[in-house]
Amino acid sequence: MALFELDRSQYPEAKADGSLDIDLASGKYLKLWQGPQHPGITGNMSVELTVCGDEVVEGRTHVGYLHRGFEKLMERRTFIQCFPIVCRICVPEPDFNEYCYAAAVEELAGLEVPERAHWIRTLILEMGRINSYMMYLGGQAGSFGMGVIGQWATYVRDLMLDRFEEMTGARIYHMFILPGGVRDGLPEGFAVRMEETLREVERALKDINDVMYCNAVFKKRTVGVGVITPEMIEPYGVTGPNARAAGVAKDVRKDQPYLVYPELDFEPVTGSVSDIYTRADVRRRDVHVSIDLIRQILQKMPKDGPVMTRLPNVLNWKIPEGETYIRGECSRGEYGYYLVTDGSGYPRRVNVRGPSYTHAMALLEKLIVNANISDVAGLMVSLHTYPPEIER
Amino acid sequence: MKDLTDRLGTLFSLGDITEKRDDLAFVSVAPDLLRAVITHLRDVEGFTHLVLLTAVDWIEGGQFQLTYLVHNRTRARDIGLRVFIDREEATMAGIHDLWPTAATYQRELKEMFGIDFPGSPRIDEEFILEGWTDIPPYRRDFDTKKYAEETYFHRPGRETFDPATHMKDKLYPGEAS
Structure with a gap:
């Protein structure tokens, strides 16, 4: 041959x-x-x-191996019936779907959400961000043959799922953020247990940093591979850590602050060259930002007060005609819901805008050219994509 | 947003304008003006990020609404361009040369709504559905219930027991309740 x-x-x-x-x-x-x-x-x-x-x-x-037709399903369900469906669009970080859907319904229905619910929503989204990054770290390390990192990351994620379980009653699909607020407040002693979990996350991150980020093999395989140039960011719709690694400080939490982010002190994490290594490093540093944000939230949030506004009869809930778009910064970039209503009891159209839609299709197809076969898995994971966002 | 819609109004003939929030407005434009308006927004007004491109089926009026949502990061605001096209001859000019990512959206719209974008890369390639022969499934006249009934079958279901009766029958068979 x-x-x-x-x-x-x-x-x-x-x-x-x-x-x-x-x-x-x-x-x-x-x-x-x-x-x-x-x-x-x-x-x-x-x-x-x-x-x-x-x-x-x-x-x-x-794609197409996972198509469940969520957007179509929602057109045949009442507004409240859609709420338990949306979280299922994204397994590793389901809460963004709940938040974006709830916020879109609230805007079109003219609902005011209690302040404490905003704090709890922000807390949940940051907890989910850490979980999502932990899944990513396991996948990224695994694509370069470091299986043990995935086990450490899964252990830490499991601890965070324990916190989710005690707060919401569920580990993966929480169904906690619903139109009008959140289902409940925080359990007794939650802040103390969360602090213990955050310390475990920090300890694991230090180990992961020593074993993965300081590893000569990982560096050699990832530095300078799969570079996203700043010029590619707007044409290819690049958002989140993939864009921030290139030095573009795009972060919806700062650019168009939502929930209680204006009251929190943080700076978006950026890098200099968006290659596989820098993207991984931005995400690791982003976990530290989320840890800090959770601590700030638990310190600053109101200790009591309502968490849910009074909803109309949800069995016969008609929302006036209108359309809106709600976005947030999830672990992979801009996540958004475009909701159209026609005055009936059902959504006319729901369109989910997930960051993977652009990252895993046009961007990946661009970056993959000239890559070595052995780098394809690492490159793909480094974009941090979840296919369900493409085929909603 | 009013400053922007006013400026646009002096340059183009716009339809309905809905100012949803301080940072979000929706504007209706004619199909043949879409390209000029969106290029102006991208190159002059700084709306460089194509957030999404999707469709809404207004079957009662015989129209599809295409929504092009673009974002200006510097000014932190969005504008959604609404384009209404005939439902029976659903064809629209593509914008994949302005944003390469638009090709994916257009491919999906062709498959899910049957809206054609002639010249768009791989527009006739299957995107999500494989071997689909029915009408495009995201159209309002696609009956999901009928499709499910014709395509799938009901599982007979498992034998279920009321726990109290089951345990009583198991532990004390034959005894009257």
Whole structure:
């Protein structure tokens, strides 16, 4: 079998429409499917790779393995019936769906939410952010062969799930943030137990930093790989840590503050070059920011007061005609809900805008070209994408 | 937002304007003006981030509403452009040359609503649905209940027991309750 030299003359020519002229019969190129059943894939999606030797010349993202038609389902359900559905759109960080949906309904229905509910919502979103980053850290380390980091991160995530469980009664899908407020206040002694959990998170982060971020192999494999340039950010709709790693301080929490973020003291974490390493580092530092925010929230939040406003009869709840868009900064970037109502008891249209929609499709397909096959998994995980946001 | 909509109004013929919040407005524009307005917003007004592109099916009026939501990060505000197109001849010019990510949205709209964007990359390629032969499923006239009844079958269900009766029958069979 002939060996391929890394020679650009081997690469396919572009056709008039911009697509590549790939002749598989020439023997120069090979099709490889990474996913949907593959350890180096994020969730239920796959990437169709065309390789020349061990270099990728084209990558195409395929989704559809998880389509449950949430947006369509919601058009046939009353506003309150939609509330337990939305969290299921994203498993690792479900609370953003609850918040965005609730805030959109509240705006169109003209509901005022009690102040304490805003604090509890912010607390939940920051707890969820830590959980989501922990899942990411496990995946990112795993894609470079460091399986033990995933176990440490899962342990810490499990402790945070304990806090979720005592607060909401559920570990994954909390169904706690609903239109009008939140279901309950904090349990007795919650702040003390949360502080213990936060210390465990900090301890684990230190270990992860020593073993993963200071690891020469990890650095060699990730520095300078999969770079998102600042010029790519707006055309490709890049948001969140992927953009911030490139030095662009895009953070909805600062740019368009919502909930109680204006009352909290923090600065968005940024990097200098958005390669795999810097993106991972931005997320690690972002966990520290979330830890600090949780401490501030628990210190500053009102200790008592209502957490839920009085809703109209939810069985016959009609919301006036209108449309709105609500956004927030989740662990992966901008998360938003576009809600259209027509005066009936059902949403006319709900559109979920998840950051993975742009990151896992157009951006990944751009970055994957010229990558080495062995870097594809690491590159994909470094964008921190969850396929359910693409196929809602 | 009023300053922006006023400026736009002097340059283009706009339809309904809805100022939703201080940082969010929706403006209706004619399909043939969309490209000029959105390019102006991107290049002159600083709305460089395409937040989303989606459709709403107003079946009663025989129209699709396309919503192009763009964001200006410096001024922290959004504007949604509403474009109404005929439901029977659902075709619209693409904006994938302005934002490469728009190609994905347009591909999804073609599959889910049957709205065509001629010339958009891979527009006829299956996006989420594989081997779909019915009408585009996100249209309002697609009957999800009917589809589910014709495509799937009811599971007979498991045998269930009322715990109290079950334990009594198990522990004391034959005894009158």
